[in-house]
Amino acid sequence: MRVHAYAADEAGGRLRAHEYEAEPLGHNEVDVRVTHCGVCHTDVGMIDDEFGVSRYPVVAGHEAVGIVAAVGDAVDQDLLPIGQRVGVGATAGSCFRCQWCMSGRHNLCPHKDNMVLRGDRGGFADHVRASDWRFVCPLPDAISSADAAPLLCAGSTVFNPLVDNDVRPIDRVAVVGIGGLGHLAVQFLAKWGCAVTAISTTPDKEQDARRFGATDFIATSEEGALREAANSFDFVLSTVSADLPWDDYLGVLRPRGTLCVVGVPPGPIAAATMSLLPEEKRIAGGVTASPTRNRQMLEFAARHGITAAVETFPISDVEQALDRVRRGAARYRVVLEL
Known part of the structure; x- marks a missing residue:
């Protein structure tokens, strides 16, 4: 499957159309067709190599919301059916073997799948892959997709x-x-x-x-x-x-x-x-939460009507969206619509 994304080729560079061939779906993996993706300051930091760890080309985006398109053969489709509206946040998998995973603190796993460090496999794309289905969060009906995206990182944090x-x-x-x-x-x-x-x-x-x-x-x-x-x-x-x-x-x-x-x-x-x-x-x-706590956060937000104040931009206006975040001008989160 060809994935169509938007990538930066150098620090501070403008984003360009970028394609890559997705690898065959792993046993526990989930492919999500992205409809919305939040723009976090960390995304801008990775594009600009603010932290000194960027590997180009960089496809940023770690607040992805979309529809389950395909799942690996070990994924229970009764729990995560094709067509389910879901979110994939800052952490998209972990080892499930270390003491932190075994104690329910998957967010502290030293081998976690950290979305911001993936290079060209981020959420500014028409598809994003979660390396483990347990990190994919079904979204409450009460929260719109645009409102849900910032909750997956900012809300969790x-x-x-x-x-x-x-x-x-x-x-x-x-x-x-x-x-x-x-x-x-x-x-x-x-x-x-x-x-x-x-x-x-x-x-x-x-x-x-x-x-x-x-x-x-x-x-x-x-x-x-x-x-x-x-x-x-x-x-x-x-x-x-x-x-x-x-x-x-x-x-x-x-x-x-x-x-x-x-x-x-x-x-x-x-x-x-x-x-x-x-x-x-x-x-x-403090850092983003474990899968269980992220689900609790989304349920709490839905119950109490907590939503991010968002500015939405079509992906074609991604440079304008990034500029809003770079300048600290957004009120208060920016979300791309794909």
């Missing part, structure tokens, strides 16, 4: 830490950055039952943040804003890809509070010892 860090409905929480990740985090936490404070550099996004469910707002450009919030939160989720004054953010935590970082700051995360030790505070990391 912000939902997973809520469970991992035992965030409770009685907790006071804050979300740093109201962007592609942050606008979903605010919605999840608000529906979780928490009192949510949105934190952004300027007041520009306050109205949007409150619409997403924030009960309070902090603009860090205002003098002393973080100091006034000292000892306020049980959990702070940082979704920004920027270096922050880490001691100041630890300072807004209550005793035993957690600062969880899911954005990718360019520099090291450094904090004073006394910002952590006396009140048993923690700094934690």
